[in-house]
């Protein structure tokens with residue numbers, strides 16, 4: 054998850070982008086994810102509910118598509134994909150990522166899915182530095 058108020062993730066990411074100067078950042082989900090499945094349920098898990106709310110939001114953004122998928126496993130796996138894409142977009146919304154794009158034309162952002170059954174990775178989405186975040190997320194430096 055790329056949650057904008059998660060200072061642990063943001064600190065690690067800023068260190069990677071600004072100090073280590075990484076060229077690629079990968080968000081990797083996996084099919085059959087229990088976290089995604091739980092977010093799709095009404096289970097009350099206390100504090101964990103707060104984190105899963107971010108996934109429930111992704112479900113709501115795509116409810117029409119997801120509700121039309123009858124098979125539960127396929128619906129879980131599609132939400133796995135949509136969630137990874139959403140998290141990659143969150144990366145592109147971060148000001149220091151946008152600054153690195155402007156100044157260094159990196160990092161490339163990737164969204165992958167790992168299929169535990171086959172061992173294959175699915176290359177789902179790529180966001181390169183020439184692309185821009187949605188207008189509302191773009192910063193003037």
Ligand SMILES: [Zn+2]
Pocket residue numbers: 083085086087088089
């Ligand atoms: Zn999982």
